[in-house]
Amino acid sequence: MPSKRLSVVVTRRLPEAVETRLTELFDVRLRDDDTPMTRAELAAAMQDTDVLVPTVTDTIDAGLIGQAGERLRLIASFGAGVDHIDVATARSRGILVSNTPGVVTEDTADMTLALMLSVTRRIPEGLSTMQAGDWTGWAPTAFLGGRLGGRRLGILGMGRIGTAVARRARAFGMQIHYHNRRRLRPEAEAAVEATYWDSLDQMVARMDILSVNCPHTPSTFHLLNARRLKLMKPSAVIVNTSRGEVIDENALARMLKSGELAGAGLDVYEHGTDVNPDLRALPNVVLLPHMGSATLEGRIEMGEKVLLNVKTFADGHRPPDQVVPSML
Known part of the structure; x- marks a missing residue:
């Protein structure tokens, strides 16, 4: 990995403690408001970043992955489920996918x-x-x-x-x-x-x-x-x-x-x-409005897993929560 800081795009607002730590470690673009990115915004983000941090509200399908720039090498999802990401297509493009299992x-x-x-x-x-x-x-x-x-x-x-x-x-x-x-x-x-x-x-x-x-x-x-x-x-x-x-x-x-x-x-x-x-x-x-995992403690723990996955990747190692198609 290059010595310069990784470029990371976060698609939704995360707990303040998580955003602060991401900013300290990486060159991060945070979301100003807590609305999902449009498909065009996701495509643009995936064009010029090393790491994308999406959530379950972002559908990262084969079409979007096909538009990704050469820099994108990790999709570090904030959440346990990965059905919103085409993991097989990402893998075929050499893009790793990680999630945050266990904390919810x-x-x-x-x-x-x-x-x-x-x-x-x-x-x-x-x-x-x-x-x-x-x-x-x-x-x-x-x-x-x-x-x-x-x-x-x-x-x-x-x-x-x-x-x-x-x-x-x-x-x-x-x-x-x-x-x-x-x-x-x-x-x-x-x-x-x-x-x-x-x-x-x-x-x-x-x-x-x-x-x-x-x-x-x-x-x-x-x-x-x-x-x-x-x-x-x-x-x-x-x-x-x-x-x-x-x-x-x-x-x-x-x-x-x-x-x-x-x-x-x-x-x-x-x-x-x-x-x-x-x-x-x-x-x-x-x-209920998808509240199952909605505790502050859980959201911070999810963020800590994202941080660990991205930091491990930045250090040249496999993210501990990497997802591969055979797991699905």
């Missing part, structure tokens, strides 16, 4: 349980009643929900976050079931008393709550399609804090509206901010 695990698992409680205990309905000033007092049959204890929780994707969800759910007395590309080691299963299902169809048909914790890949797109959703019990609840594309959102909305499913807690959506209007109108649905 506990925060996202916390939010998953919060959504389960919100849906099953009808928390938003109680909140809106209080905010509207409509509460007339306690009643034995008012706002009746259901307890988590004793329910069967099916976890779709038993990676870091799925396992963290399982640990929390066990503390609530839930029965843990999971479907994964690969079965966990016996000791990992035993730690959360989890039952493995090789057949996703058979698992979803028996669960009371289904938690989506798998990444979005070509093989997981609409993994929960209309056919599979119809296998679920009418009393079942779906929670998704992973990627919206895993669920056929229109099919989910139809089933929730018709009473074929009891409820849903969603933090991510198939078409980004373009959320199915039926979902917005249903009282048995809790919608």
